[in-house]
Amino acid sequence: MTETRSYYGRPVIKEPVWQPEIPWYFFTGGLAGASGVLSLVARLRGNEPLARRSLYIGAAADVVSPALLISDLGRPERFLNMFRVFKVTSPMSVGSWILGVSSGASVSAALLEATGRLKPVKYLAELVSALSGGPLSVYTATLVSDTAVPVWHEARHELPFVFGSSALASAGAAACTLVAPKDAGPARRLAIGGVVAEGIFTQVMERRLGMLADPYREDEAGKYSKLAKTCAAGGAALLVLRGKRSRLAAVAGGTLLLAGEAALRWSVFKAGFQSARDPKYTVIPQRERAPTQNGA
Amino acid sequence: MPPDDAEAQDAIAGDHPFIMQADGRSWLFVPQGLEDGPLPTHYEPHESPFGNPLYSQRANPRRQQFKRPENPYNPVADEPGAELYPYVATTYRLTEHHTAGGMSRTVPYLSELQPAMFCEVSPELAAEAGLEHGGWATIYSSRSAIEARMLVTDRIPPLEIQGRKTHQIGLPYHWGTRGLTTGGAANDLSSIALDPNVHIQEVKAFSVGIKPGRRPRGEALPRFVEEIRERAR
């Protein structure tokens, strides 16, 4: 590896200041978004139990999500400032609006579903929730990619797909835990398919990153990544083998898979910090495109 | 530039550096006013590991000495025990602090820029004395011992003097016991031996020893200093 010069080994960029709320939000946001889509498609295909449970799961995640984000703010009482402007150059601004719309829609839809009132409004809310669900489950990838953090920015082509497939797996797995196996066929397929897709996209991402993939494999990020893979594979295997017959296996498999998806978000989160901390991940890729003036 | 017919202080140009002299200029021959002179010469510092290579008079004969129990002098040059204080210490200012720090160690914006007493040595001396960069060291003379954080740097190289490799130790003198940042006072180490003309003690060159680790506390401190002094006798 190239010898990197640095200022006393100090980082060039700042580590993010985001707290543990944020990786949990990546998880709940993904779960909420994909659940909203799952609920509407299930409704359209006539699978009422799956539609209803997914709606509730999505609404619950949509209640937790803003709470996590507000709690992370340095000035939580100024959360409303997020809605002062709409800035397309700021994925966080765009995301706040997506979350605001999605959250409002899915929580309204869930309340109307539970109380059985205002059917047309409920359908409209469900539609809005489903339409915003896709963006909600992937925009967080764009958000982190639009930073100077090397392992996030350089993964900008793959990260939305990793997050998207993780969201699908989460929504499928969550539904598997709450829906009777006889009605949960699509959820099982979604969970398993999501895990497979996520595995493929993660592989592609790590290969394309080259040396920048190291932080994803090392230290805390590496541990979370291993945990994510083990849990996701275990959970998916349980769903494949016993998920159709045993309610217990479905619950266990779904829970394990959800744990895996949360661990995946933590792995990506931690890898970002690790790559920001070490100046070589900032300097070496920049040096490759801008050779030294000294010709070193 | 003052005009040609300027008189007295008006005739001194602003860029004449010797502001203590009536004409602002340096004098090689000083016919009156000095306790020593009239011509400049070389003397070794009052405390120096070396003799004077010019002649047998080692240090300035007119320097003011105070031979009192609280002001013991280190053995020098060839005297027995001089080897116990083998290094040359020099004290200096940092840009961030003012003299002994009484007015700057109480100011947060200055204290944070130089927040601890430290001591500068070369990598060679660090290796020789077992000192670790960033760690603590105890610096001692026959008067006292202080502790400081170690800054190992190429900026303080050893000097080759009279065929002997001689190590220097750099000591900022801004610390003391009170203020936002406290630490060892370098002036505790130096002796009271005064320049005969301006009566300033010799703090820019004196001999010390150094060892790794923090200094003894309380009554152990004078005992530690005295033990070395006894060995030197």
Added chain:
Amino acid sequence: MSALDSYGAEAQERVGFFTDTSVCIGCKACEVACKEWNLVPEDGLVWTGESYDNTSELGANSWRHVAFVEQTEPEVDALRWLMSSDVCKHCTHAACLDVCPTGALFRTEYSTVVVQEDVCNGCGYCVPACPFGVLDKRHLPRKDPPALPLLTKKEDGRVWKCTLCYDRLKGGHEPACAKACPTDSIQFGPLDELRERADKRLEKLQAENWNGARLYGRDPDDGVGGFGAFFLLLDEPEVYGLPPDPVVTTRDLPEMWRTAAIAAGAVVAGVVAAFVGGSR
């Protein structure tokens, strides 16, 4: 329409800093003057052992940072002590400003980049977005009691950085650091003029064989569109803790939004595909 056009008649000539590190003496007067003028708090009495630098980096509580680099050049065996006063670059294309979701970060009529502290809600997005690690959140106890105890963290929580002394500019004064600099290492002025001055200075140093002299951030075609505060360095930028080829990541944002749109579509397609085998 550029941000400057929106100021109409109030728009001013673009100003900035040229920090010529070849004459920096490491006195840190810029750091102290900045803190005095802007009431930036002291942030820790930590001795680093990194030459004479105990500030270490720019952050919420250090808007100027003087780096001290000790170098021994093997070929000449002489010691070189590089000093350089770092500051916010006030980029032409500023990532911090682009990603700020509240509009707290804005471009002033002088084309500088400033945080409005009454708008910042401490989301922290600008912190990792800056390719230079300039911004940081201030973690200090807050004086006034919080209005909403459950939601409020006991710290300042906002992001702070160099304002290029916006208030002083408004009053027709140069920024505090430039005013305090005793060697004119920090020069303030209209950016075009500074660039000309820097070119001449570089030419002179190169003619005098100052090995390694180079301008950093002067070029308007670089990854951030040129710095509003640029430098003359005597070695590679990374030696001073600066990125060798910084880019504003929002440059890639259109492409990133397209990728996100495709991924969002794929999420919907994935759900639909899960129903291909039947709705149960």
